[in-house]
Amino acid sequence: MAKSLPRQKRGESKQDYQTPAIFLAAVCTRLGINGFDLDAAADADNAVCDRFYTIEDNALVQPWAGLPGWVWCNPPFGNLAPWVAHAHAESLLGAQIAMLVPAAIGANWWRDYVHNKAQVIGLNGRITFVGETNPYPKDCCLLLYGGPEFPRYDIWTWMNDAPTG
Numbered sequence: 001m002a003k004s005l006p007r008q009k010r011g012e013s014k015q016d017y018q019t020p021a022i023f024l025a026a027v028c029t030r031l032g033i034n035g036f037d038l039d040a041a042a043d044a045d046n047a048v049c050d051r052f053y054t055i056e057d058n059a060l061v062q063p064w065a066g067l068p069g070w071v072w073c074n075p076p077f078g079n080l081a082p083w084v085a086h087a088h089a090e091s092l093l094g095a096q097i098a099m100l101v102p103a104a105i106g107a108n109w110w111r112d113y114v115h116n117k118a119q120v121i122g123l124n125g126r127i128t129f130v131g132e133t134n135p136y137p138k139d140c141c142l143l144l145y146g147g148p149e150f151p152r153y154d155i156w157t158w159m160n161d162a163p164t165g
Helices: 021-031 081-092 108-113
Strands: 070-073 096-102 119-123 140-145 153-156
Touching (some): 021 070, 021 096, 070 081, 081 096, 081 108
Parallel strands (some): 070 096
Antiparallel strands (some): 096 140, 119 140
């Protein structure tokens, strides 16, 4: 029997899971890009690019628009509403954002800031975050705000686009 991650408890669970490089490489392949221009929820130890916002910077009051490329965001999963709201607002200003979130279609934040506002790519294949031995216990999805049009809803077997070797 596989050991699972601890049950998520709002305000008590680990919130700074680092996105695995293999998944980021697959996302870049899917988007046809070489990398991201801003990591909107990071620290010096887990940022995916040179420019990033830390907790102290408070990404939710910072601009994400105005960059020539894509913003990456793997936000804390404990309170997603302000993150998806900000992503949606910044996309209306021209930002292109790829955001990794749990697939929570029954949540109010999903209804208000994802449904018909983002392109939803359901992930077929669970993600094992850096430093963990088991995959995250919930289904996740990649939200795309702004950028070129992709299907509004898609299922992606992301490991097929991951680099090998």
